[in-house]
Amino acid sequence: MVNKYIPIIGLEIHVELKTVSKMFCGCKNDPFGAQQPNIYTCPVCLGLPGALPVPNRKAVEWCLKMGLALNCQIPLFSKFDRKNYFYPDLPKGYQISQYDQPFAVKGSLVIPSAVEGSLRLNRSSNKLRDSSASPQNDESIGITRVHLEEDTGKLLHAEIAGKKVTLIDFNRSGVPLIEIVTEPEIRSSEQARNFLKKLHQIIRYLGISDADMEKGSMRLEPNISVLSNDQRPTTKDQLPPYKVEIKNINSFSFAKKAIDYEIDRQIEILESGKIPLQETRGWDEKKQITFSQRSKEEAQDYRYFPEPDIPPIRWTPEDIKRLKNLIPELPDKKVDRFIKDYQLSKEDSLRITEKKEIADYFDQVVKFKKIPPKTVANWIINKKVDIAKVSPQDLIKLISAKTQTAVISEKELEVVIDKVITANPKPVADYQSGKQTALMFLVGQVMRHTQGQANPHTTRQILKKKIK
Amino acid sequence: MPRKHIKAILKLMPYLKNKMLIDKSLTELASGLINKEFSSEEIVKECFDKIEKINSKLNAFTTVLDKDEVIKKAREKDNKRTENNNSLYGLPFIIKDSYNTRGFPTTVASNVLKNYISPYDATVYSRILNAGAILIAKTNMDAWGHGASSENNDYGPVRNPWDTSRVAGGSSGGNAAAISSRMTTFGIGEDTGGSIRNPSSWCNITGLKVTYGRTSRYGCVPYVSSFDTMGPMAKSAEDCALILQTMAGQDPLDATSSPKAVPDYSKNLQNRISGLVLGMPKECYAKGLDPEIKSSIEKAAEQFQQLGVKIKEISIPLLDYGVAVYYLIGTSETSSNLARYDAVRYGQDRSNFTKETIRRIMLGTYALSAGYYDAYYRKAQKGRTLFIKEYNKALSECDAILMPVEPMVATKIGELINDPIQNMLADIYTCQTPTGLPSLALPCGFNQSGMPIGMQLIGKMFTEEKLLNIGHQYQQMTDWHKRKPPLIEK
Numbered sequence: 040m041v042n043k044y045i046p047i048i049g050l051e052i053h054v055e056l057k058t059v060s061k062m063f064c065g066c067k068n069d070p071f072g073a074q075q076p077n078i079y080t081c082p083v084c085l086g087l088p089g090a091l092p093v094p095n096r097k098a099v100e101w102c103l104k105m106g107l108a109l110n111c112q113i114p115l116f117s118k119f120d121r122k123n124y125f126y127p128d129l130p131k132g133y134q135i136s137q138y139d140q141p142f143a144v145k146g147s148l149v150i151p152s153a154v155e156g157s158l159r160l161n162r163s164s165n166k167l168r169d170s171s172a173s174p175q176n177d178e179s180i181g182i183t184r185v186h187l188e189e190d191t192g193k194l195l196h197a198e199i200a201g202k203k204v205t206l207i208d209f210n211r212s213g214v215p216l217i218e219i220v221t222e223p224e225i226r227s228s229e230q231a232r233n234f235l236k237k238l239h240q241i242i243r244y245l246g247i248s249d250a251d252m253e254k255g256s257m258r259l260e261p262n263i264s265v266l267s268n269d270q271r272p273t274t275k276d277q278l279p280p281y282k283v284e285i286k287n288i289n290s291f292s293f294a295k296k297a298i299d300y301e302i303d304r305q306i307e308i309l310e311s312g313k314i315p316l317q318e319t320r321g322w323d324e325k326k327q328i329t330f331s332q333r334s335k336e337e338a339q340d341y342r343y344f345p346e347p348d349i350p351p352i353r354w355t356p357e358d359i360k361r362l363k364n365l366i367p368e369l370p371d372k373k374v375d376r377f378i379k380d381y382q383l384s385k386e387d388s389l390r391i392t393e394k395k396e397i398a399d400y401f402d403q404v405v406k407f408k409k410i411p412p413k414t415v416a417n418w419i420i421n422k423k424v425d426i427a428k429v430s431p432q433d434l435i436k437l438i439s440a441k442t443q444t445a446v447i448s449e450k451e452l453e454v455v456i457d458k459v460i461t462a463n464p465k466p467v468a469d470y471q472s473g474k475q476t477a478l479m480f481l482v483g484q485v486m487r488h489t490q491g492q493a494n495p496h497t498t499r500q501i502l503k504k505k506i507k
Numbered sequence: 508m509p510r511k512h513i514k515a516i517l518k519l520m521p522y523l524k525n526k527m528l529i530d531k532s533l534t535e536l537a538s539g540l541i542n543k544e545f546s547s548e549e550i551v552k553e554c555f556d557k558i559e560k561i562n563s564k565l566n567a568f569t570t571v572l573d574k575d576e577v578i579k580k581a582r583e584k585d586n587k588r589t590e591n592n593n594s595l596y597g598l599p600f601i602i603k604d605s606y607n608t609r610g611f612p613t614t615v616a617s618n619v620l621k622n623y624i625s626p627y628d629a630t631v632y633s634r635i636l637n638a639g640a641i642l643i644a645k646t647n648m649d650a651w652g653h654g655a656s657s658e659n660n661d662y663g664p665v666r667n668p669w670d671t672s673r674v675a676g677g678s679s680g681g682n683a684a685a686i687s688s689r690m691t692t693f694g695i696g697e698d699t700g701g702s703i704r705n706p707s708s709w710c711n712i713t714g715l716k717v718t719y720g721r722t723s724r725y726g727c728v729p730y731v732s733s734f735d736t737m738g739p740m741a742k743s744a745e746d747c748a749l750i751l752q753t754m755a756g757q758d759p760l761d762a763t764s765s766p767k768a769v770p771d772y773s774k775n776l777q778n779r780i781s782g783l784v785l786g787m788p789k790e791c792y793a794k795g796l797d798p799e800i801k802s803s804i805e806k807a808a809e810q811f812q813q814l815g816v817k818i819k820e821i822s823i824p825l826l827d828y829g830v831a832v833y834y835l836i837g838t839s840e841t842s843s844n845l846a847r848y849d850a851v852r853y854g855q856d857r858s859n860f861t862k863e864t865i866r867r868i869m870l871g872t873y874a875l876s877a878g879y880y881d882a883y884y885r886k887a888q889k890g891r892t893l894f895i896k897e898y899n900k901a902l903s904e905c906d907a908i909l910m911p912v913e914p915m916v917a918t919k920i921g922e923l924i925n926d927p928i929q930n931m932l933a934d935i936y937t938c939q940t941p942t943g944l945p946s947l948a949l950p951c952g953f954n955q956s957g958m959p960i961g962m963q964l965i966g967k968m969f970t971e972e973k974l975l976n977i978g979h980q981y982q983q984m985t986d987w988h989k990r991k992p993p994l995i996e997k
Contacts, residue, residue, distance in 0.1 A: 082625075082627045087625065087627070088620065089606075091725050091760060123846060132848075132849055133843055207851075342843070342880075343875075347733035347840055348732050349763075
């Protein structure tokens, strides 16, 4: 059945920037750290009569950096627009956003293929794409646009003195928000998750947002429709005559589950010969279902028009070049460099580059040229080095100390091993009855008693011999 | 009698003749204060005297500050005065009620903001305050700037001091009525599509609509964000120059304020204007213009010629489309600017908007709606570009454009507010604001029934200095601007 239908998925992602001040005023941008509601507010972010927005240069530059990191084009002319709608958390009655001339357009993001598990995939993809330099079957997802806007206030539904009330906290009002929109080119929930993970990683690399899903500083809205194979598109523009947007998703795995649920739901409707309604649905994590929130009939006319309070923004190619130079080395490039310069395996490179801080740490340690990069990588990956506490120099000392041949003689080692065996009859028996993990425990005990000075490999051999 | 005393008496002559301090120019007042010829307290008392005597007939204010408090403040200024003070130091002023003023209500003359007290000050207001001027009242207006007669509000119409059965004009009508009848030394107004110039011409005062971006808009409740300009209203061009000096300049809180340096506006007031060219667009003097206004301006043109100015006939063929361009963009922006009064905040609901305001919100909402945007809003913006080109072309042929301010003199109460189309058409000569150009309105005569007539000088972007120079030179050879309404002489 699945083969008969092709899921058409696009993603809309909102990311709150962690600039020091808000998007259009000097108020502190720290809605999560605020000790009380409405303390980081002023006439501008409260939308008081007569107050005017002045764009935050840093936020604008960060939005461009995001666009550049997603291989977008940066139009030399851009502007802000007003998106008019009424909601109590929107103090001006409109949101300052960008409509038809966003800061960045037409980009792409390369993500690992989602066809199968990653290792198996690598091998199969080698067969599929022999000519490819990269052993991995990467896929490119189109980015429609990246634009900048302001966040709204937050409504709190509470009960005060027995009365149900709604309170508004404007600490979040006017926080800079980037919106990233993909082309409807995603075909599975797994691919969506891969995209989101990669995007999240890049955002963290750029250092422009915490992108914390739980706090809501990264929010996801998948658009899903299903195309039946009989009406398979001949061109990209041929999309199903409807789409469903899902809101309230605050984790990658919820996104995956919601997409899967929605694909099944829509296929069921299509199977019955009907077309699903165009609507906005929410994800109910408890019930593991999506539910209808707003149908197309209630669709809003936002009456967008150019924001008259903010002059349009014009860039020179030099401005863009300068910003491009400010973008740090991104994960893909780092992986390639680690493989090429340090002869790390792809797997290790991917792990080391997962977080920028770790990759930077690795680079620093390797730069001293005292320890082979492969050994450094192993230490960082296997020993989970706490990079906040162990300085690169300390790590070098540590590794040097530990890798200099065993400081303990084999005789001494045998004495310790004998002690460990007598002290741990149960693990010994476990091992003898075939439980391999018990051996690991015993090796660990030996290491402990020798303050780590034993060679784990030798220890293992001796232990095996003794308790066989 | 020693010569020194004769000199002193001669110096006091105009004061003795007029019997009012407020008749003096701001420069005269400033030097009189420094020389201790009189005090701020005396000037303030004079203002309150007039307010108490005649404001009930004019309804110029939404809020009048507590007299004792203001007098106390004037005394403080008198005590702290030094020779280095700003020229506006110790001078009482009034401000349109669209400006946010901490501590006093900011109502925009609408019940929607009834009793609203703002927690912050508008930039222009705080600049005037920092210069040492003393606020005495906030002025009545067309609510939200929606009108040309100061009738569209919840405080009652502002009446014209020259004929109280007529309107003062709008939307900065309260300012014009109060300055004309000497209830203050100067006022701060706001012009979107004639809101300073229209009441100035109908009440016989001088008002300057500045170049868009010359003054900060921060803290003035917007009507049309892309047209709104904050400008001075006073008795003369010379006074306007002095006030603008303090008002103008870039504001980090207003992204649309210009970084252009502020010139010394008073420095070149005395410059001779011979050799300058004033263009008179033939379309402005054709159908629809009151013949008495036409002849007054033609007479002014002759006087300019006596000053060596060349008068040239020019053409602005698009003139008639101005009202449509102005009102489509204007209502579109105002429909968005007024969205925040949704009854969640500020305590009053939308039923408090007047009919005229609701009409403008509806019109603008319509012009921005899907399916109509291209036909109305976008087309109007294209029209705006054409207007800018057309005015630039006209101004390439002359130094300034000489035009009427209004096609008629002040209308009778009820005439404009009850005829929405006429109300809009009254803006025909002042609705070139989509171009952002500056314009100085100044008195140039009276009609048979004694109603004031005004003219305006439109200049190139950021040429306030030149407009004030031309205006000042004209006012040196005429005395229209010195005439006071009979009402206050009684």
